[in-house]
Amino acid sequence: MSACELCSQDGGLLVFRRAEFRVIRAADAHFPAFYRVIWNEHVAEWTDLPPAERSLCMQAVAAVETVLREALHPTKINLASLGNVVPHLHWHVIARFGWDSHFPQPVWGEAQRSVAPPAAARLVLPLADLDARVAAALAGLAGH
């Protein structure tokens, strides 16, 4: 058995952490507004959680989604819990734009175009400000 990648390192910038979960911003040049809600306990599937924790997990996903929508007005939000490579529960929350490198394909599909200037420069606010808004929304969730 190999060690779980998410249990040892997150592969992104830590934006928020509480007892049950943490949220990171992925380091992805194509998709700068790409966050992950990572459940702290090592479970593989969303339904491994009891219903109350499952609900808390989705409240976190909704909080991130809401900030991305309000701050960036993206063309679409993409949500996914896959974990085929890293079977430790994590939810991708990604702001997608009609101009992004893969739209309308999923971020895991084929690139559709080159993007210049780079994607992060096209957002209406700096990523540090976006991170702060995400963290504030998550800090406002019940039970924290």
Added chain:
Amino acid sequence: MSACELCSQDGGLLVFRRAEFRVIRAADAHFPAFYRVIWNEHVAEWTDLPPAERSLCMQAVAAVETVLREALHPTKINLASLGNVVPHLHWHVIARFGWDSHFPQPVWGEAQRSVAPPAAARLVLPLADLDARVAAALAGLAGH
């Protein structure tokens, strides 16, 4: 404006329907245990729903996931709400297997191998039986 594809046709077999949502099984030869929870009202984003409906939507996703896990013991469950091409709220619930054509890539990624005999023949029960179990689980949700 083009008409919404999901408002006119579902592109799959209807397995369950109630006032708020319906569930179809996608016609996908590579991924036979591939269901979609489609919200009946035409909204684009999951957070367009008020929290109670958002929760009901996820209870439906969890019910389908639970049946797939118990009936098929898949390698992994994949959940996603993308909607870049069809911006009408729908959740993909897909049982993935180590032997499937794309594993561990997402179903939207590159194929990794050819699969013979066909994927549906490898499941431990016929798809009609799986559909029946999915429908029964959904009929047991509160408020129905």
